[in-house]
Amino acid sequence: MPISMRSQNLYKKLQKQYSRKINLDLKRINIALKKLGYVQEKIKNPINIIGSDGKYSTLKSLQYFIQENGEKVSAYTSPHLYDVRHRFWLKDNFINTKELEKNIKIIDKLKVRLTLFELLTLVYLISASKLKDTSYALVEAGLLFAKDSTRVWNRPKIQIVTHINKQHLEWVKPKSLKAICQQKVGYLSKKTTIYIGKQEPQTLKIIKNLLKKNPSKKIIYGSSWTIKKLGNERIFSDNKNKIVLSSKNILSDGIWNNVGLAIKIALDLNIPRKTILRAIPKINFEGRLQYVRSGKLKKLLYLQEELLVDGCHSEASAKNLASYLKTLNKDIYGIWGMQSHKQPEFFIRHFKKIFKKIVVIKIPDEPNTCNTQKLKKIANQQDIECYIASDIKSAIKKFSSKKEKVITCFGSLYLVGKILSLN
DSSP states (O other), X not given: OOOOHHXXXXXXXXXXXXXXXXXXXXXXXXXXXXXXXXXXXXXXXXXXXXXXXXHHHHHHHHHHHHHHTTOOEEEEOSSOXXXXXXXXXXXXXXXXXXXXXXXXXXXXXXXXXXXXXXXXXXXXXXXXXXXXXXXXXXXEOOSSSTTOTTOOOSSOSEEEEOBOOSXXXXXXXXXXXXXXXXXXXXXXXXXXXXXXXXXXXXXXXXXXXXXXXXXXXEEEOGGGEEXXXXXXXXXXXXXXXXXXXXXXXXXXXHHHHHHHHHHHHHXXXXXXXXXXXXXXXXXXXXXXXXEEOSXXXXXXXXXXXXXXXXXXXXXXXXXXXXXXXXXXXSEEEXXXXXXXXXXXXXXXXXXXXXXXXXXXXXXXXXXXXXXXXXHHHHHHHTTOOEEEOSSHHHHHHHHOSSSOEEEEEESOHHHHHHHHHHO
């Protein structure tokens, strides 16, 4: 789907009309849903995807498997990279601008003061409730889960918990991993099937303790399956299956773990192994460890130069990118932009001795972008040679030469979105 100026202008308008400020409270969306006649109850087999990292890649993998099986799904993801329509997958395509505008008018007439995320959640729920012949609705949670506007079903088909880590500590008291887990896992449905993705040992211990109080009949942990590297392939195994996997697009251990979680769920949904194998080579995660193979920005580079983008913005996802970059036998340069509340001083330390140099930039049109002087100072403290550029193109040009290299743009999905939009 090409970028639409109409939908871009619409989103800019919505950003002014609806608050981007996060205000966690289920009262507003529950009032709106009551006025809409509880449209969420018309949606077949909702599946919540909750966690700190890996929600998108787990959701998209599961979507690929289901669709390869000849079934239809709807999906709601956030944030979008460059076109708001990409948040809403409706059976065969993304939402069109006309339907998006129509749903917004319906919501406006409710006269409920909503946040922007709540508005967009309602847009999805209205459209998804009208679909026929869909097997599942895949819904990515926003911030935490306790008071997230996607927590609207008492008995969802499945609830998936991906990797949990110390993101968004500013939203919990006390500022601890236990409090984060409580907000995400402590509010899962008591009448569903729960899947827990791969976790750090400390996190898993907290999760298991929380779920002792959850009477859901089926809770499946990451220990029930493995995904191991063997040469250029991966081997997925559980108590019934051993599947050899290969992909040119899935590049890191962390993302493979998310794919593995989706495989486990797909198998339990009776999707055949041969269907999963057909889907794997087709899976592509836009903005997540993605090489930019063509486009306007790629044309700025020499043939021997590669452009890699990754929206990583947490310590866990930084480790994931750093682990992949260490496998490359090439010079690596970085273009770094980040939101100010994402703890850049802890994030960048995982890239020490990986980048030859980095350039820091402000994220275009992002009010919460981190000051470039601050980012430069933080990078220098890690002995990373660092410069400042005024924009994305000048940052790329600063590194471009006939020498073979990988230029990696990282630190924010919003930055990656701007890069892909320019490209």
